[in-house]
Structures are given as C-alpha cells and as structure tokens.
Amino acid sequence: MLDPPRFARITPFANIRVPAIATVGALAALLKVSAEQLDWLVDLRQSHEQEANARLRHYRYAVIRKSDGSARLLEAPKPRLKAIQRRILADILVRVPVHARAMGFVRGRSCLGAAGIHAGEAVVATFDLRRFFPSIARPRVYGLFRALGYPWAVAWRLAGLCTTVTRRAILGRLPEGEEAYCMPHLPQGAPTSPALANLLAWRLDQRLDGLARAAWANYTRYADDLAFSGDAAFAAGLGRFGRTVERIVAEEGFTLYRAKTRAMPRQRRQSVVGIVVNAHCNVSRTDFDTLKAILHNCVRRGAAGQNRAGVADFRRHLDGRVTWVEQVNPARGAKLRALFHRIAWDERGGAGC
8 A cells, every 4th residue: 555656557558648647746737737726626525516606616507408398408617627628638538549430529530421321221220319428427437547547546536627516506407317417427518528428438339330230230429329221121120229229328328318219211311410311411401491591581681680599600600501511512512602602791790781
C-alpha cells in the first residue's frame, strides 16, 4: 500500500499513446488547475446537485420537447468545466479507436456515410436506443479510464469530470424515466460524452456487427440510431433477428425504444438517420419541396416573413439547410442554391426591401 501509483495500460490498449498520468497532482497540472479546484470540479461528494446558488453549479439545463411528445434533457457544462472536458477529449479520448461501425462523432465519418452503407437493399430495419447518454453511468466511465492505464484516484477524477448528477428540480420537467438521471451519468451536452459513449458501446457494436454478418446483413450505429439492411432472406427472418438485437442491447446495458423500431421494405420509403436510401442516398421529396417553397417565398416576399420559428440568423440557417441538400443530392442542391442566391438580404442577414 506504500508503493506509489503507476500508470499501466491493459493489453488491448498497450499501443495507444495517451498521457501517462500517475497522480492527482499530475492530472491537475495537465488540466492547469490546482488540486483543490480539481476536486471541486469533480464534485466527489455529489453536493452540487443540491447547490442553491446557480453560480456555483457546473451545468446549465434545457428541456427540448420533441415532435413525438418525448423530451430530451440537455446538460451543458459551464465554460470552465467545458474547457477541461475538451482537453480530456483532445489529449486522451480521440486517441482511442472506436468500432468501425460507429459512424457518429468520429472524424472522417458522417451520417451520409452511415446511410450509404444501406442504400439499395431489400429491407432496412432501424432501432433507437432510449436515453443513450444517461444510461452510461460513472462506474463504466471509470472502468474505461482504468483500462487506459490510469490509477484509481486519477481515473475516478477523470470520470467525475465527464459525468454529472441531474438536479432533482429539473427532473420534474421530464415526462418519465428519471432514474438514470439520478445517478452520475454522461450528460448530453458535454464535449466528452459522444466519444465516451462510442468507446463504451464497443462491445455492443462488436456483437451487433457480428450478428449482422451472420445474417449476411449490414450494420451501422450513429449515436443512438441502430440500422441494419439486407436482402430478401434477411427480410424473411427479421422478426427473430429483432428479438436477438433487443436481447444483445439489454445485455450490454442499454434499452431499446420499441416505439421507434422500423422495418422498411423497398416498396416504401427507406430512411436511415433522416436520409432516404431506397436506391441511393437522397433527401426526402417532402423535405426538398418544403425547403424549396420557403426559398421561393423568400425571393418573392422577403425572408423576414418566412422566419416563422424566429431563428436568430435566418440567412445562415437557410444556407446550412441548402448545403446539406447539396451534400446528399448535388443536382437538387444546385436548384436550391440558385434560389438562395436570388434572395435579397440586408446587412444584418434579414430581408431586403
């Protein structure tokens, strides 16, 4: 017990180059804070959840209502903690490879790449993971940092910096399923959460990819969206396949959102992460027509009257939507870009007279 702590990676991570941090003091130095400030940010006693003074809390909260009636809780770290999380992300997490079928939040991969894998198949099946980030608890994050070689005191503080406990006053604004938020979990809104979620879903991706290969099918995961596709034989056995997916997901510590499970044969629109994939990657006709009508009305009547949602920078908002269509379908995107260039904007990005 008198031996000094050592940095020692387990065998699977032996060749990964991450900072060799053996002590809490060394971690504080890397993050450019004092040891006392480090422990305050880590919140080892989990006292910040009950802190009455909002200025002393580390997170801001926002509840986003979705079209299906459910709610998504965003837990955004304040600037000081966010800067530290970004350093952990850049110095440690991005150096650890993720599974090849994890397509979200990975440099060089995208939702367009995820969708393209499923284009032109006889059937596409999609599954949704319920509360993906909150379901990943602090002990799993701690275990990852331990596996990367960090002694327990360092690993526990790294895990504490990347997880949080939601204030109980906030939980009353959520419709259901508060249990995951009551325990230290990955916050949706922290820069470290997507990378940690990808790494901690490695076994899930490995097993689901193996299951898909055994069925001569394709598999991708984009954050909490699981997608499978295959031929007519795969379509015929999709019922049993789906039950196996649900069992594997549960065994790996996640939960399926059953109401969002979809089986899409070629005869109807097939969609993966919002991209149509029946023959090739494409935007849906409805989305294209809606955006085209907005741009056309901006040209004829001025952009200000079309900003019904009150977007702060409507010009940039529309530019981003057109750019997305250009990436998915260049021909359709060119038509929308031509309309966009015809809009008269004032110097503030609003409509001209």
